[in-house]
Amino acid sequence: AAGVIQSPRHLIKEKRETATLKCYPIPRHDTVYWYQQGPGQDPQFLISFYEKMQSDKGSIPDRFSAQQFSDYHSELNMSSLELGDSALYFCASSLKSYRGQDNEQFFGPGTRLTVL
Amino acid sequence: AQKVTQAQTEISVVEKEDVTLDCVYETRDTTYYLFWYKQPPSGELVFLIRRNSFDEQNEISGRYSWNFQKSTSSFNFTITASQVVDSAVYFCALTLYNFNKFYFGSGTKLNVKP
Numbered sequence: 001a002a003g004v005i006q007s008p009r010h011l012i013k014e015k016r017e018t019a020t021l022k023c024y025p026i027p028r029h030d031t032v033y034w035y036q037q038g039p040g041q042d043p044q045f046l047i048s049f050y051e052k053m054q055s056d057k058g059s060i061p062d063r064f065s066a067q068q069f070s071d072y073h074s075e076l077n078m079s080s081l082e083l084g085d086s087a088l089y090f091c092a093s094s095l096k097s098y099r100g101q102d103n104e105q106f107f108g109p110g111t112r113l114t115v116l
Numbered sequence: 117a118q119k120v121t122q123a124q125t126e127i128s129v130v131e132k133e134d135v136t137l138d139c140v141y142e143t144r145d146t147t148y149y150l151f152w153y154k155q156p157p158s159g160e161l162v163f164l165i166r167r168n169s170f171d172e173q174n175e176i177s178g179r180y181s182w183n184f185q186k187s188t189s190s191f192n193f194t195i196t197a198s199q200v201v202d203s204a205v206y207f208c209a210l211t212l213y214n215f216n217k218f219y220f221g222s223g224t225k226l227n228v229k230p
Contacts, residue, residue, distance in 0.1 A: 033217060033218075041222075042207060042220035042221060043161075043218065045217040048216065048217060055216070056216055058217065104166065112159065
């Protein structure tokens, strides 16, 4: 079965550079979630989208922005990168039922971002 | 507010020992889901189990078993006859009925020594 695809899997950037992480949800899934997991930390929710609209927002820095496109893939844009942005970034996807409830989230393999 | 607590930061056992990972959660919602994920050194989150708040039946899957007790708000995970391949960080997580986002515990690092 198709899973959530994230690219790139590894990314190395310098301070103050910009990074773009991509997430391709499971086919027919309409909701995407982004999580950030710092070294030795648990994953923290950043932001989610449903039908290309932002549906929930967590502790996402102002330097980060995200969007969901018409094909439901999502991109997380990170500008003015800082050393503390080094983390594993997970994307998850789900399908909302007709009642507006999400079904189970499926996680992608993550993108490991290293900021030097 | 929702919260998941995994009080055990790190556990070390010798192969073939049984080990229990504790998870305590807080929520005022009556409908919620509890999860356990395994995160090996490679980093991916491996789904182990999902339980909804209305199903307190314990579950066994091979060497893995889960004990869900609403009375104590706990969802503990036991590995029987542990193996070196079980070494990983294990996360307990909670979502509400709408699955809007996960609330993760801080994780328990399990070291299984040969």
